[in-house]
Amino acid sequence: MKIAVGSDHNGFDLKEEIKKYLDSEKYEFIDYGCYSCDAVDYPDVAFQVAEDVSENKVDRGILICGTGIGVAIAACKYPGIRAALCHDTYSAERAQLSNNAQILTMGAQIIGPEVGKKVVAAYLNSFWGGGSERKVNKITNRENEFIAKSSK
Template sequence: MKIGIGSDHNAFQLKEEVKAYIESLGHIVEDYGCYSEEEVDYPGLAFNVATNITKGSLERGILLCGTGIGMSIAANKVPGIRSAQCHDVYSAERAQLSNNAQIITMGSKIVGPELAKKIVEAYLAVSFQGGNSARKIDQIMDKEKEYLLQGSCC
């Protein structure tokens, strides 16, 4: 699988460890930054990974910041993306199995390297199963399309 990864400065060290781990699992990793602990704003990084998923250049993404919240919010602004914040193995599995999330996010101030690796491994090891979940995902995506066509949500 081709996986996009990105982080802000808060999660740079964790990103480097997670990136090496994903590669050790046999996946191709494309690093979208940041490339040091120098301060950087995360939205552009999240938009970049998410956009490349919608274009088909990447299959999935892993985004990291201090809490994982900001990255998930930013990634979810890209139409067609489903990003889920995951700080445990079960949530990571369900993000893919039940929600077909193309991206997971984590916070470096919340999870350490070993747990982050387990979360990533669980997420990458499963595929969306469809079934009742597909119907729910379709409802979410239909609402997104409706809002996009209207030009606003309210």
């Protein structure tokens, strides 16, 4: 499994801790930035991760900003992407099991590194295939309707 990891400056320190965790667990990952605590606009990182997840260049994504909200909103603007904001293991597991979320988002100002690692583990160790497929398909179908309507 190849994972895209990205953050803005507010999420940089947590992203670095998550990268260490991924490395220790032998996950393959790509760091999409940012690369320091210098100010970065979170949509730029979120859009790139969402695009590469959508195009199957990576299997899943992890995005971090101050609250996790901004990167979730930005990533979900990319067609076909379901990004889920999670700060606990149950939500992270359900994001994948019930919603087939391709991207996990977290807030570095909300949770610390140890909880973050547990959230990531719960997300990465859960796999789609639950009874919510009908519901997720409704979301995808509605998105496709909006896309078709806007292209006319």
